[in-house]
Structure formats: C-alpha cells, structure tokens
Amino acid sequence: MNHAAISVKGLKKSFKDKEVLKGVDFEVQRGEIFALLGSNGAGKTTTINILSTLMKPDGGEASICGFDVRRQPDHVRQSISLTGQFSSLDGMLTGRENLIMIAKLRGASNPAHVADDLLAKFNLVDAANRRADQYSGGMKRRLDIAMSLIGKPAVIFLDEPTTGLDPEARIEVWNTVKELAGSGTTILLTTQYLEEAEQLADRIAILHDGKIITTGTLSELKKMFPPAKVEYIEKQPTLEEIFLAIIAKKEEK
Amino acid sequence: MRSKTAVLLGRLMRNIMRSPDTIITVAITPIMMMLLFVYVFGGAIKTGTDNYVNYLLPGILLMAIASGVAYTSLRLFNDVKSGLMARFITMPIKRSSILWAHVLTSLVSNALTVLVVILIALLMGFRSGADILHWFAAAGILGLFTLALTWLAVIPGLTAKSMEGATAYSYPLIFLPFISSAFVPTETMPKIVRVFAENQPVTSIVNAIRALLYGGSIGNGIWIALAWCVGIMVIAYLFASKAFKRQLG
Numbered sequence: 001m002n003h004a005a006i007s008v009k010g011l012k013k014s015f016k017d018k019e020v021l022k023g024v025d026f027e028v029q030r031g032e033i034f035a036l037l038g039s040n041g042a043g044k045t046t047t048i049n050i051l052s053t054l055m056k057p058d059g060g061e062a063s064i065c066g067f068d069v070r071r072q073p074d075h076v077r078q079s080i081s082l083t084g085q086f087s088s089l090d091g092m093l094t095g096r097e098n099l100i101m102i103a104k105l106r107g108a109s110n111p112a113h114v115a116d117d118l119l120a121k122f123n124l125v126d127a128a129n130r131r132a133d134q135y136s137g138g139m140k141r142r143l144d145i146a147m148s149l150i151g152k153p154a155v156i157f158l159d160e161p162t163t164g165l166d167p168e169a170r171i172e173v174w175n176t177v178k179e180l181a182g183s184g185t186t187i188l189l190t191t192q193y194l195e196e197a198e199q200l201a202d203r204i205a206i207l208h209d210g211k212i213i214t215t216g217t218l219s220e221l222k223k224m225f226p227p228a229k230v231e232y233i234e235k236q237p238t239l240e241e242i243f244l245a246i247i248a249k250k251e252e253k
Numbered sequence: 254m255r256s257k258t259a260v261l262l263g264r265l266m267r268n269i270m271r272s273p274d275t276i277i278t279v280a281i282t283p284i285m286m287m288l289l290f291v292y293v294f295g296g297a298i299k300t301g302t303d304n305y306v307n308y309l310l311p312g313i314l315l316m317a318i319a320s321g322v323a324y325t326s327l328r329l330f331n332d333v334k335s336g337l338m339a340r341f342i343t344m345p346i347k348r349s350s351i352l353w354a355h356v357l358t359s360l361v362s363n364a365l366t367v368l369v370v371i372l373i374a375l376l377m378g379f380r381s382g383a384d385i386l387h388w389f390a391a392a393g394i395l396g397l398f399t400l401a402l403t404w405l406a407v408i409p410g411l412t413a414k415s416m417e418g419a420t421a422y423s424y425p426l427i428f429l430p431f432i433s434s435a436f437v438p439t440e441t442m443p444k445i446v447r448v449f450a451e452n453q454p455v456t457s458i459v460n461a462i463r464a465l466l467y468g469g470s471i472g473n474g475i476w477i478a479l480a481w482c483v484g485i486m487v488i489a490y491l492f493a494s495k496a497f498k499r500q501l502g
Contacts, residue, residue: 052339052343053342053343054339054342054343074345077343077344077345078345080343081343081344082339082340082343083340084336084339084340085336086334086335086336087335087336088335088336088337088339088340089335089337090264090268090335090337091335092267092268092271092272093264093267093268097267101260101263101264102344104256104257104260105257105260105261105341105344105346106344106345147340
C-alpha cells in the first residue's frame with residue numbers, strides 16, 4: 001500500500017506529427033484532490049485518456065495504485081472511474097436506472113440500494129424517476145459523478161467537470177467534489193479555470209504545452225510566483241457575485 | 254460476461270421500448286413499399302405466380318432489416334459521442350460484451366420489425382404452406398442476414414464523425430433489393446443489370462427464402478445464400494473489431 005495513487009513519469013504522446021505530451025511527470029498521493037490546470041490543447045484530456053486506459057502512451061511510465069496502465073490495464077480498470085468531458089449517461093434512462101445499470105455492471109450485491117443511497121447523497125431524490133436528458137446541466141454532472149463513485153474505485157478522474165456549466169451549476173458541482181474530499185478517494189481533475197483549481201484541489205500541477213511547469217499546494221505556488229504586494233483598492237463585486245446575489249433574492253421571494 | 258452483456262442489452266432494449274417509433278419507422282418504409290408494389294405496380298408485373306404478396310415478402314423483409322440495422326450504427330455513434338462508451342470501456346467488464354449487447358439488440362429489434370411486416374403481409378393475402386422446420390430455416394437465414402448487416406453497421410457506428418455519416422451507408426443496402434429478383438424476375442433485365450442482379454446477395458437470399466416458404470426446390474441456392482451471409486458477417490466482424498480496437502487507442 002505504499003504505492004502512490006497515480007504515478008506518471010516522462011509520459012509522451014503524439015498524434016501524427018503533433019507532439020501533445022512531451023514528458024509529463026507528476027505523482028498523486030492517496031486521498032488527494034489533484035488538479036491538472038492548463039489551457040485548451042495543453043494535453044489534459046490526453047493525459048486522462050492514457051491514465052484511464054483509453055489510449056496507449058508512446059513513451060514513459062504511468063501507473064495507478066502500482067498497476068502499470070500499459071501492462072496491467074485490467075487491474076487499472078478495477079481501480080478507476082472515468083467521468084469524461086461530457087456527462088456520460090444514458091439520457092433515455094431515469095437517473096435511478098442509470099445508477100442501477102452501473103451498479104449491476106460493477107457487480108454490486110444490491111444495485112437498487114446503491115442507487116437510492118447515491119440519489120440521497122447527491123440530492124437527486126426528487127428527480128430520481130425522471131429521464132436524465134431532462135436534467136439541468138448541473139444535475140447531469142452530479143448524476144455523472146455519482147455514477148463514478150459506484151464500486152468505490154480508488155481513483156476518480158474528472159475531466160473538466162464544470163466546462164459548459166452556468167455559475168450556479170458550477171458551484172453545485174464544486175460542493176459535490178468538496179464533499180468527496182476526505183472520503184479517502186483520490187481525485188484527479190482537469191480544469192482550465194484557475195478558480196476551480198484554487199477552490200477544490202489540495203495540490204495543483206500546471207500543464208502547459210505538453211509539460212508540467214510546476215507542481216505544489218496553492219500556498220506553495222503563491223510563495224513561488226509573483227511576491228505578495230500590499231495594495232489598497234476598492235473591491236467591486238464581480239459580475240458572478242452580482243448574478244448569484246440576484247438569483248438568490250429571486251428564490252427567496 | 255454473460256450477465257454484463259444482459260445488463261447492457263437490457264439498457265438498449267429499454268431505450269428502444271421508450272421510443273417505439275424506432276420500430277415503427279423501420280417497419281413503415283417496407284410496408285409502404287409492399288402496399289405500393291402490390292396495389293399499384295403489382296397488376297402490371299408478370300412474375301408467373303398468382304400471389305404477388307408471397308412473391309414480394311422475402312425482399313421486403315430484407316429491406317426492413319437493411320433499414321433497421323442503421324439504428325445500430327446510430328445507437329453506437331450516440332454512445333461514442335456521449336462518452337458512455339468511454340465510461341464502459343474503462344470499467345472492469347469484458348469489452349466484447351459492450352459490442353455484443355448492441356448486436357443482440359439489433360437481432361431482437363429487427364425480429365420485432367420482421368414480425369410486424371409479416372403480420373401486415375398476412376392481412377394483404379400472404380400465405381405459406383411451409384412446415385415449422387422450413388419456417389425455422391427461413392428465420393435462420395433472416396437472422397444470419399441481420400447479423401451480417403449488423404456487424405457491417407458497427408463499423409460506421411464506431412468510426413463516423415457525424416450522425417449522417419453513421420447511417421448513410423444504409424441507403425445503398427435498402428435499395429439493393431430493387432436490382433434483384435425481389436420485386437420482378439431478373440429475366441427481363443438488360444444483360445449487365447441482369448448479371449449484377451443474379452450475382453448479388455439479395456437475389457440468392459430471396460430465392461432461398463421463397464423456396465423454403467413456398468415449397469420450391471431448395472437445391473444449391475440456399476448454400477450460396479448462406480455463404481453470402483456468413484462471408485459478409487466474417488469480413489464485417491473483422492473490420493468492426495479492428496475499428497473497436499482503434500477506438501480503445
């Protein structure tokens with residue numbers, strides 16, 4: 001059990017003549033929430049695809065809980081759950097049926113029980129018997145993450161969990177992920193939003209142009225880069241704060 | 254592996270049952286064709302039989318199956334697109350069960366469509382004196398034909414870039430029966446067309462089913478029909494597996 005949850009060394013991957021990963025290194029400890037921060041095309045999804053056995057790397061080493069992704073893909077699949085960039089659920093099925101389906105595929109002994117537990121935990125009881133394609137973006141994402149928790153995988157990949165969501169739904173999803181912290185599950189999430197990494201991650205790695213530029217906790221990164229300055233400025237509310245305040249008022253009425 | 258395939262099959266069948274239009278849409282074109290050919294063109298077509306519905310039905314069934322398998326491509330395409338496929342293949346389940354669930358779904362749903370079309374044909378005057386064994390043999394050929402076309406349908410389902418691309422291949426398949434013995438005898442066709450018609454799979458399969466249902470001489474024709482089905486199935490299966498492997502990186 002002394003293996004890191006995720007260990008990546010010199011990972012390389014090219015598509016045709018485009019080198020997407022140029023030697024990526026990082027390590028994620030068990031129980032950590034680790035954010036891979038980078039802009040579009042930095043290689044985040046490619047990294048996730050390799051770690052989740054969807055793609056084979058061209059070079060380097062990658063292992064999940066000590067299992068090599070290339071040589072022991074079956075063991076890796078026992079230890080992981082992938083939540084892709086789009087909510088990967090069956091829209092024709094209800095939320096409850098989606099959960100039961102995954103529970104059965106994972107060989108749970110009481111699929112209905114597993115589903116009901118998760119519906120309660122993810123605040124989806126009211127929508128349990130509605131078709132998933134009628135859910136809002138935030139609800140879809142929550143169901144998606146709930147599906148990934150079934151079978152208690154050691155490592156969960158969340159590929160851009162809030163891309164395309166409105167600010168409210170984003171906060172919904174953030175709260176969901178925060179609740180998972182401390183449950184012992186290791187989470188690797190990718191994001192292009194600085195704020196998301198700041199909000200959720202224990203440690204952050206910045207992936208840029210196929211390489212990890214730096215890794216550390218938020219406070220470590222803060223120390224490393226532009227030194228703190230003391231400035232006095234009037235703090236205007238951001239548009240996001242205005243939006244959320246208005247919405248909250250409307251709902252009170 | 255069997256139980257996981259059953260779970261995935263259950264999911265796909267539930268999808269179909271929630272949108273019964275898929276079965277109706279698939280059945281409607283061949284039924285319209287049958288109505289058109291029997292009640293509009295039929296009187297002017299000389300087939301040498303007095304029951305044109307009987308003559309027509311085998312070809313109509315193949316047409317129904319050819320349009321039905323397009324939905325397999327569509328369902329696969331949607332799974333790939335939505336990321337559900339990625340979720341399944343990164344789970345600890347046998348990867349082949351993912352594809353087999355789609356193939357079995359195609360078999361079941363096409364069998365339903367075929368039943369609907371046969372029921373309509375019965376209303377229109379279709380009659381067969383075949384015994385249960387010959388019916389089983391005819392069903393077997395239709396089943397093999399469905400399997401062959403379904404594996405063919407898996408390829409665009411996995412590799413297409415757009416929904417249109419995923420289903421476009423089915424149009425030539427649907428029209429293949431027109432250049433065969435399905436609607437009219439091949440004897441009246443010009444030489445080149447006739448050579449094509451007599452040597453393409455639909456003609457031999459239609460002739461084999463006719464022989465089974467209406468007590469004709471079965472002869473070598475049935476082996477040619479079976480060879481076509483198995484041949485297409487094996488080749489399509491190999492390409493589909495290759496496409497699936499590529500899908501997995």
